[in-house]
Amino acid sequence: MRPGQILVADHDGVFVIKMVGDVRLTLCISFDQFIDNMFGREGFAGVLFDLSDAEAIDSTTLGLMAKISILGEERDGSRPIILSTNESINRILETMGFADIFTIVSELDSPVEATEPLPEGEQPDDEEVVKGKVIEAHRILMGLNRDNEKTFTNLVNMLEGDQ
Numbered sequence: 001m002r003p004g005q006i007l008v009a010d011h012d013g014v015f016v017i018k019m020v021g022d023v024r025l026t027l028c029i030s031f032d033q034f035i036d037n038m039f040g041r042e043g044f045a046g047v048l049f050d051l052s053d054a055e056a057i058d059s060t061t062l063g064l065m066a067k068i069s070i071l072g073e074e075r076d077g078s079r080p081i082i083l084s085t086n087e088s089i090n091r092i093l094e095t096m097g098f099a100d101i102f103t104i105v106s107e108l109d110s111p112v113e114a115t116e117p118l119p120e121g122e123q124p125d126d127e128e129v130v131k132g133k134v135i136e137a138h139r140i141l142m143g144l145n146r147d148n149e150k151t152f153t154n155l156v157n158m159l160e161g162d163q
Contacts, residue, residue, distance in 0.1 A: 006118040013045030047080040063137025
C-alpha cells in the first residue's frame, strides 16, 4: 500500500479533500488543524471528499470526516459529498452510517482537482494531544449509530483510562 496523503484545494469556497493511499492516524493533527482553518474561512460553501485513490482509511480519519459533516450541518445545513469508487471503502462508509450524514457518489459530472498537500501542522511531542484527537474522532463515530457505539466503546474507555 502507498503511504497516506491528504491533498486539498479551495474552489470558490468548496473545499476538495483528496485522500490517497493508506490514510492513517499520523495525519490526524494536521487534518484536524485544517478542519478548524477551513471552517474559519470567509466564503465557505461546502466540502467534497475524493476517495477514488484511497486504499484504506482508518477510523480516526473517518471520525474527522464525520466531524466535518456535523460542523457543516451546524454551520449552514450543508452536507459534504464523498466520491468513492473502492468497494471496500464503500462498505466501511456504509457500516459507519456515513450515508446518513454525507452524499456518497461513484462519479462526478466534471473532475475537480485537489493538488496541494495538506499543510503541515505542528506535530505535538505530547502523546496526550494525539490521544485526545483519537478519542474525539471515535466519540463522533460512536454518536452516529449503535453499532459504532458498540464497536468503539472499549477503545475509547481504554484510551480514557490511560489519561
